[in-house]
Amino acid sequence: MTYKTKLSNxxxxxxxxxxxxxxxxxxxxxxxxxxxxTDVQTTSVEEDSLRAFSAAEAGIERHLxxxxxxxxxxxxxxxxxxxxxxxxxxxDAQINYPEKLKEGEVATVWFxxxxxxxxxxxxxxPVCYDAANANSATLRLCWGETGGxxxxxxxxxxxxxxxxxxxxxxxxxxxAVDPVDLRADTNNFKDDQSGITGCxxxxxxxxxxxxxxxxxxxxxxxxxxxxxxxxxxxxxGLLFARVRFYYNGSGSVPFGMTLPGGGGNSVFASQARVIExxxxxxxxxxxVEVTALYPDLPPIFDYSLFSLGGSLSQ
Numbered sequence: 217m218t219y220k221t222k223l224s225n226x227x228x229x230x231x232x233x234x235x236x237x238x239x240x241x242x243x244x245x246x247x248x249x250x251x252x253x254t255d256v257q258t259t260s261v262e263e264d265s266l267r268a269f270s271a272a273e274a275g276i277e278r279h280l281x282x283x284x285x286x287x288x289x290x291x292x293x294x295x296x297x298x299x300x301x302x303x304x305x306x307x308d309a310q311i312n313y314p315e316k317l318k319e320g321e322v323a324t325v326w327f328x329x330x331x332x333x334x335x336x337x338x339x340x341x342p343v344c345y346d347a348a349n350a351n352s353a354t355l356r357l358c359w360g361e362t363g364g365x366x367x368x369x370x371x372x373x374x375x376x377x378x379x380x381x382x383x384x385x386x387x388x389x390x391x392a393v394d395p396v397d398l399r400a401d402t403n404n405f406k407d408d409q410s411g412i413t414g415c416x417x418x419x420x421x422x423x424x425x426x427x428x429x430x431x432x433x434x435x436x437x438x439x440x441x442x443x444x445x446x447x448x449x450x451x452x453g454l455l456f457a458r459v460r461f462y463y464n465g466s467g468s469v470p471f472g473m474t475l476p477g478g479g480g481n482s483v484f485a486s487q488a489r490v491i492e493x494x495x496x497x498x499x500x501x502x503x504v505e506v507t508a509l510y511p512d513l514p515p516i517f518d519y520s521l522f523s524l525g526g527s528l529s530q
Contacts, residue, residue: 264500271295272504275493280508283334285489299493303486304507307343309475310419311484314507316468317461319367324512325473327454329485334511336381338451345454348480350445353433356474357393357459358415358425365467368394368405369429372458372518373441379453386455389441393429399463406439418472425472433478448478458518 275297279287287299305311306329313323327345331337338344347353359369370392377387394405408427415428432440433448447453461469475482488510494503 264498265502267293267295268495268497268500269502269504271297271495271497272299272493272502273495275299275495276491276504276506279491279493280506283330283489283510284332286332287491287493295495295497297493297495299491301492302490304488304490305419305484306486307481307483308419309483310472311474311487312419312421312423312472313459313470314488314509316470317459317464318466318468319461319464320515321460322515322518323459323471324510325457325459326485326487326510327456328452330510336455338381343481343483343485344451345448345475345483345485346451346481347433347448347478348482349478350434350448351436353448353478353482354430354476355433355441355457356414356428356430356476357471358412358418358428358474359461359469359471360395360425360427361470362426365464365469366395366427367461367464367467367469368392368396368399368403369427369471370460370462371431373433373443374455374458375443375447375453376455377444377447379447379450381452389443391429391431391439391441394463395427396463414474414476415472418474423470423472425470430476449480451481456512460515460518 271292274292275287275290278290279299279301285301285303287301289296289298291297311325313325315323317323328336328338329344355371357369357371360366370390372388372390374386374388376383377385392405393408394400394403395408397407399405400407406429408429412424412426412428414430416424418425430439433443434440434445435442443454457473459471473484475484489508490505491508492503492505494501
């Protein structure tokens with residue numbers, strides 16, 4: 217009887233050992249299978265996301281070189297692409313230029329609108345600069361950031377004296393400012409104004425700058441562009457401003473502009489097209505947004521012209 221009991225116990229232990237072994241093996245197999253399924257799912261999601269992102273980029277490329285404000289939905293490689301195109305700073309009195317400028321680079325700030333073909337327009341529906349009171353019309357330049365180069369600035373405003381979009385008689389008014397006294401004494405630039413009132417929390421982005429200069433657009437005062445009143449109070453008068461910085465070397469300078477006076481439509485026109493493109497494939501959706509500036513003249517344009525009595529000559 218004792219021998220049989222030991223044999224029965226041995227058989228029970230053997231069966232239990234086999235069951236435990238099978239349980240361990242089964243656990244390992246299930247773990248590997250689960251990990252494999254997870255890896256496959258992760259790979260699938262990553263591939264879907266990559267396809268969605270690539271399609272969104274294709275949407276940007278398709279609309280980047282046109283002037284249209286209409287985003288045409290399409291599909292590429294079975295990926296649905298949708299989007300929108302909206303004007304940036306349309307009718308705003310404060311703007312922040314989307315790029316920093318190095319020395320020699322030029323930024324164009326628009327006072328007139330662009331249509332879907334890229335032409336300049338002011339037909340009542342688009343917003344163009346049109347002050348109610350020329351004597352109070354001003355432009356404020358805000359520039360520079362803490363730790364950045366202390367650059368001088370030049371603003372050139374191009375305008376149509378007959379405000380009829382006949383660009384054969386376009387004229388230019390210029391103003392230059394330098395915050396460094398030693399340089400201003402020799403280059404005859406105007407000194408910047410003390411304080412940064414009006415240059416904190418500029419625009420929707422609430423950007424703050426360290427330098428400011430407020431200039432009268434008409435012939436009022438000593439800090440002025442001396443632009444005729446009739447130009448300021450009629451749309452199609454002011455066309456665009458060109459901004460460049462000096463003495464900043466390879467350093468980049470941010471800037472913004474405001475139109476604190478003048479009343480009426482003393483506002484900026486749209487400065488760019490904001491293109492948003494989204495690609496959707498399965499459960500994956502990716503979006504890309506680009507700010508596309510309007511085409512303008514290269515920097516060499518300003519050097520190839522000179523102003524004789526306010527008019528342009530080559």
